[in-house]
Amino acid sequence: MRPASADRRNKSLEDIYENKAESAKSLKALKTGSSPPWITNPHGVCKGLEPVLLRYALNPMTDPLPIPTAPASAFTLKRVRQQKEGQTILDEVELDLPAGEIIALVGPSGAGKTSLIRLLNRLDDPVSGQIFYRERPITQFPVRELRHKIGFVFQAPVMFPGTVRDNLDVALELSGDKKDNADDRVAAFMAVVELDLELLHRDGDSLSGGEKQRVNIARALLTSSEVLLMDEPTSALDPETADRLMDTIRRLRREQRLTIVMVTHRLSEARRTSDLVIVMEGGRVIEKGRTIDIFEGVTNPRVRAFFDTGK
Amino acid sequence: MLVIIQNAEPVSHSIIQVSWLDLGLAFFLIIIAVGISLWQKLGLAQRLVIGAIRTVIQLVLVGYLLVYIFALDRWYLVAATLVLMLIVATRAAVNRQGRATRKLLMITGAAILVSSGFTVLYVSTFVVRVAPWYNPRYLIPLFGMIVGSAMNAAAIASERLSSEFAARKMEIEAYLALGAGYQRASQQAVRQAFRASLIPTVNGLMVVGIVTLPGMMTGQILAGSSPLIAIRYQIVVAFMQAAAVAISTAVVTLWYRRTFFTSALQLKPSAIEATA
Numbered sequence: 001m002r003p004a005s006a007d008r009r010n011k012s013l014e015d016i017y018e019n020k021a022e023s024a025k026s027l028k029a030l031k032t033g034s035s036p037p038w039i040t041n042p043h044g045v046c047k048g049l050e051p052v053l054l055r056y057a058l059n060p061m062t063d064p065l066p067i068p069t070a071p072a073s074a075f076t077l078k079r080v081r082q083q084k085e086g087q088t089i090l091d092e093v094e095l096d097l098p099a100g101e102i103i104a105l106v107g108p109s110g111a112g113k114t115s116l117i118r119l120l121n122r123l124d125d126p127v128s129g130q131i132f133y134r135e136r137p138i139t140q141f142p143v144r145e146l147r148h149k150i151g152f153v154f155q156a157p158v159m160f161p162g163t164v165r166d167n168l169d170v171a172l173e174l175s176g177d178k179k180d181n182a183d184d185r186v187a188a189f190m191a192v193v194e195l196d197l198e199l200l201h202r203d204g205d206s207l208s209g210g211e212k213q214r215v216n217i218a219r220a221l222l223t224s225s226e227v228l229l230m231d232e233p234t235s236a237l238d239p240e241t242a243d244r245l246m247d248t249i250r251r252l253r254r255e256q257r258l259t260i261v262m263v264t265h266r267l268s269e270a271r272r273t274s275d276l277v278i279v280m281e282g283g284r285v286i287e288k289g290r291t292i293d294i295f296e297g298v299t300n301p302r303v304r305a306f307f308d309t310g311k
Numbered sequence: 312m313l314v315i316i317q318n319a320e321p322v323s324h325s326i327i328q329v330s331w332l333d334l335g336l337a338f339f340l341i342i343i344a345v346g347i348s349l350w351q352k353l354g355l356a357q358r359l360v361i362g363a364i365r366t367v368i369q370l371v372l373v374g375y376l377l378v379y380i381f382a383l384d385r386w387y388l389v390a391a392t393l394v395l396m397l398i399v400a401t402r403a404a405v406n407r408q409g410r411a412t413r414k415l416l417m418i419t420g421a422a423i424l425v426s427s428g429f430t431v432l433y434v435s436t437f438v439v440r441v442a443p444w445y446n447p448r449y450l451i452p453l454f455g456m457i458v459g460s461a462m463n464a465a466a467i468a469s470e471r472l473s474s475e476f477a478a479r480k481m482e483i484e485a486y487l488a489l490g491a492g493y494q495r496a497s498q499q500a501v502r503q504a505f506r507a508s509l510i511p512t513v514n515g516l517m518v519v520g521i522v523t524l525p526g527m528m529t530g531q532i533l534a535g536s537s538p539l540i541a542i543r544y545q546i547v548v549a550f551m552q553a554a555a556v557a558i559s560t561a562v563v564t565l566w567y568r569r570t571f572f573t574s575a576l577q578l579k580p581s582a583i584e585a586t587a
Contacts, residue, residue, distance in 0.1 A: 084580075122575055123484060143575045144490045152488035158481050161499065174489050216485075223489045 073135070074099040074227060074259040075120055080129030082115050082283075089115045090126065091283040097276075099134075102253050102260045104274035104291070106267060108306060111280040113263040114155075117229045120261065121150040148175065150227040151220030155235055157212035159204035164195075164215055167204050171222035185222065192256070193218040194248055210241035214248070221256065228252070230262040234269065242266070246273045267307060271295050279303050326535045338363070377451065386445040393454050397424055400462040407466045408473070415469060418566045422465045426558035427457040430551045438547055453548070456527060460512070460552040461559040468508040468563040475500035476571050477583055484578060493572045501564045508560040512553050519549060 075097040082090035090112045097103050105113040118124045119131055122143055131138045138146055160167050168186050190197055193214040199207065207215065213233055220228060230249075234242035246269055253260050264270050270277055270291065277294040279287040287294060287303045298304065341363040348356045380388050401420040405411045431454050435441040441449045476483065479500050486496035519525060520542075527548055531541035571582045 121488060123488060123577060125575060125577065139575075144492065147488060147490035154481065154485060154488075156481065158485035160482065160485070170486075170491075171489055174491050174495070219489065 072098055074133065075261075076132040076135070077119075078130045078132075080116075080119065080126045080131060082112070082119065082124070082126045084115070089283055090119075093129070093283070093285055095278065095285060095288070097259070097261060099259045100253070100257060101275040102249065102262070102273055103276045103278060104270035105261065105263045105278050105280060106265070106270050106306075107280035107286075109265070110282075112283040113280055114231050116280070117152075117231060117261055117263055120227070120229055121147050121152050123152065148223050149225065150229060151224030153213070153216050153220050153228065153230040153233050155232045157209065157216045157236070159207070159212055159215070162204060163201055164204055164207070165200040167215055167219055168200075168222060171219040175223040189218040189222055192221065192252065194244075208241075209236045210238075210245060213237065213245060217248075217252075221252075221258075225256070225258075227259045227261070230260065232263050232265060235265065242269065243272075249273060279306065281306070326533075334367075377447075380447050380451070384447065386443075389445040389447045389450055392447070392451055396455060396458050397427070400458045404462045404466040404469075408470055412570075414570055415567065418563055418570075419465045419469065421566070422468075422559040422562035423458060423461045425562055426461040426464075426555040427454060429558060430457055430555045434547060434551055452527075453551070456548055457551055457555045461555045464508045464512075464556040464559040465563045467511075468504050468560045469567050471507040472500060472504040472564055472567055473582075475503050476568075476578075480578060480583055487576055487578070493569060493576060496576075497568045497571070501568055504564050505560055508564075509556060512556045516549060516553065519545075525549070 073096050075095070077093050077095040077097075080090055080093040080095075081088065093112075093116065105116065107113055115124070119126055120133075120138075122138060125139075133141065133146065133150070141149075160170055165186065168189065169182070172182050172185065186200065187197060190200065195211060195214050195218070199211065204212070204215065213236070217228070217230075217233075233249075234245055237245065249260060249262070250273055252258055262274070274291050277287075277289065277291045278285055279294070281302060287298055287300050289298070294303070295307070298307075341359065345356045345359050348354075348359055376392075380392060397420070400423050401416065404419045404423070405416050408415060431450065434453065435444065435450060439449060439453075476497070482499065483496045487493075515523075525545050525548070528538075528541040528545040531544060532538055571579055573579055
């Protein structure tokens, strides 16, 4: 392990935790492989679940939890152009999306936000330009392997036929997991997305919009452990349900150490939830920066105008 | 085995011949259909008349052609006839589609060839034991019936698969986003296409002889065969059709589904939109 990357990891963990004492404690837990504090008390959510089990759910590939040596940047886009039916949707987009952050993509409809995140797990390919995931061109990953790292949650939740359990089983089957711990993993991820275990036997279509979206997130997380892309995940939800989902998203980033890229049309949501904001307009990035800087300090008149109409 | 058929008792009374004059009287029935069409202003009268004339011309030609082929009794003529039937069936199946690509033509042709070829070969070798192997009196009618079923199945399957892909675009992308292969992502669509294609055959097997008397069996009876012989042939044909429909559908759905995806497992927008 390179000392530089370990340092970087330590630094981001310190960012996550408000006070240094807690950060030091959890770092120690990470290094010794014992349960980090959030596992035994993650907002009371996982009460009654074996910590070992949950830890396994968090990262089944490596147990005990390692200290990741991930490069600082999750995605890098270089001169990315996208066209649909002859129209330019994305125009020479240059972006760097850091790992381990919640990144909100905002902008008026037709700005190219959805087209952009669809490129990140190759649901579409750009007409020109290059996209790197962890410093490697995404076309160099076998596409199914790439999608096993990078999950996608669609604007309208998609329920597969059958029960909630059937829906999660699809993800288990695709992640190639052994059958023997399937029940434990399903239970753990239901807890992660804050769904009652009793829902497992309900027909997927009978769920509320918010519950469906949580099942979709759980399904994505079961197969994809590194990045979660979300296309307006709250657009079909009432504000209260949307707020609760965003709290879950923040918790996920913290506990699962995920990189989250989400498209949102609710500025308040971006402001409350994200670490970074990217403002798009007409297929171009017109502003980017830390959320607080963008909302408080930005002087770009086009961004200000967009923010004012969005209020 | 249909060996027993030879021992079955022939029906004693002679076959009633239908003369050309009798056929002219039958034409009166078409005039009734045309009359109803005119009365209800369906705008179909002209097409009905053309259709009736085509029926007469096409069947007369086929009749003389069959007489000619039966008389010459040459294997290559039989083979050429079968190939021609295959080509016509393939074109007819593909022309029903909105998205008639060269690829679909190839897939449909292969589906009809494999399904009809296999079943007819099986039946003529093991069940009816046609001798000589190319005996046109058996091979051409059997192949004709099977090709018809296989063609319908291929057309329904490809048409339904296209519309399922359009309707399930989101579901399929959700599977792909989870890292599924194209087989898993299109599983529901394929299943629906498969069912749509097989259900008419299954329903047909359920009601045959009760609600409907199959054309072939009726024909044999009208032509003077014992109903006991006719039903045996009909049973064989019904089973052949079931197998041919299943094989044809399998070839179409399992091959055609691949054409909706790019090599990077993305849904091809062109393929989806053409059918939507």
